[in-house]
Amino acid sequence: xxxxxxxxxxxxxxxxxxxxxxxxxxxxxxxxxxxxxxxxxxxxxxxxxxxxxxxxxxxxxxxxxxxxxxxxxxxxxxxxxxxxxxxxxxxxxxxxxxxxxxxxxxxxxxxxxxxxxxxxxxxxxxxxxxxxxxxxxxxxxxxxxxxxxxxxxxxxxxxxxxxxxxxxxxxxxxxxxxxxxxxxxxxxxxxxxxxxxxxxxxxxxxxxxxxx
Numbered sequence: 001x002x003x004x005x006x007x008x009x010x011x012x013x014x015x016x017x018x019x020x021x022x023x024x025x026x027x028x029x030x031x032x033x034x035x036x037x038x039x040x041x042x043x044x045x046x047x048x049x050x051x052x053x054x055x056x057x058x059x060x061x062x063x064x065x066x067x068x069x070x071x072x073x074x075x076x077x078x079x080x081x082x083x084x085x086x087x088x089x090x091x092x093x094x095x096x097x098x099x100x101x102x103x104x105x106x107x108x109x110x111x112x113x114x115x116x117x118x119x120x121x122x123x124x125x126x127x128x129x130x131x132x133x134x135x136x137x138x139x140x141x142x143x144x145x146x147x148x149x150x151x152x153x154x155x156x157x158x159x160x161x162x163x164x165x166x167x168x169x170x171x172x173x174x175x176x177x178x179x180x181x182x183x184x185x186x187x188x189x190x191x192x193x194x195x196x197x198x199x200x201x202x203x204x205x206x207x208x209x210x211x212x
Contacts (some may be wrong), residue, residue: 068083103172103175108141112139
């Protein structure tokens with residue numbers, strides 16, 4: 001009986017490993033396809049041309065989704081579903097839930113899950129809240145992004161490291177622990193991966209959890 005149970009456990013464990021490998025391969029393939037498409041589109045493009053292409057894509061995307069850009073941050077902190085406020089770093093923020101009132105301090109270790117969409121070169125969506133993907137949360141060390149040359153750093157044990165950037169962390173300038181936001185991140189505020197691709201990202205759902 002013990003031997004039989006051991007064999008079943010072995011088979012189950014290896015099946016889970018295979019499934020995780022498949023999910024990891026799927027994520028890798030999505031990133032590779034997005035990179036190839038963006039690279040083809042960016043061949044011979046200057047930085048200025050990449051910025052212009054991004055601006056056109058963002059305007060089109062926001063129009064298609066009926067997004068409204070607010071001139072001022074809401075006094076009560078409440079956003080309608082389609083409203084965004086443009087931050088000083090050109091990231092667009094929508095607050096879904098501002099969290100529990102505890103704000104990030106310098107060096108705060110933050111666990112972050114997200115759903116992200118490529119909308120300039122493709123329409124691929126990666127959903128970090130879904131069980132269809134194997135990877136864990138992105139983990140980063142927060143720093144005060146209002147300071148010159150500030151940059152969040154990748155923390156040990158993090159997954160999805162290509163997405164960790166000042167842009168992804170920007171919501172923490174206004175929200176705290178256990179919060180949910182939406183973000184539209186221009187490539188200049190993304191990681192080096194997406195800077196080189198000239199690829200803006202739409203995070204339709206981001207959750208921040210502090211490691212306390």
